Amino acid sequence: MDLVVGRVVKSHGIRGEVVVDVRTDEPEMRFTPNSVLRGRLPRGAGEREFTVTAAREHSGRLLVSLAGVADRDSADALRGTLFLIDSSQVEPSDDPDEFYDHELEGVPVQLVDGSAVGIVESVLHLPGGELLSVRTTDDREVLVPFVREIVPSVSRELIVLDPPEGLLNPDSLDEAP
Incomplete structure (x- = not known):
């Protein structure tokens, strides 16, 4: 089963950064430079792997740079992309009041x-x-x-x-x- 760890909200600037709405408690682990993310592209365009080159916090979201996404048009094309991981990669919480979706x-x-x-x-x-x-x-x-x-x-x-x-x-x- 796939878990969503982030969603591309929009592009940011002219150098291809994307604004990511984070859906994980561990963004520092999932969006670290050189990590590879599986992305489900919008409008049924399939899946693709992305390599994070940089990430920084900005107004409660992350600004993420991805290898091969070097301009605003490329970043705009990713709007709505979901970054996914397999649920088997996540340990269940020990806290009885915390649940993963x-x-x-x-x-x-x-x-x-x-x-x-x-x-x-x-x-x-x-x-x-x-x-x-x-x-x-x-x-x-x-x-x-x-x-x-x-x-x-x-x-x-x-x-x-x-x-x-x-x-x-x-x-x-x-x-x-």
């Missing part, structure tokens, strides 16, 4: 009363916060804010939800005044 995918989800909701399909990292994409038992996708008030219990075996009224009910959208 791939550890939660496929975990059953239920309500605090014990009724089944579905399973986690993925964890989405958005500017407003994290969301759990849950595939319900009736085959709908529900996006659940991954916050303690709504998700009071998380483990690698079971996720418990205490959702506000209407979050899981598709009919509540039709009942607007």
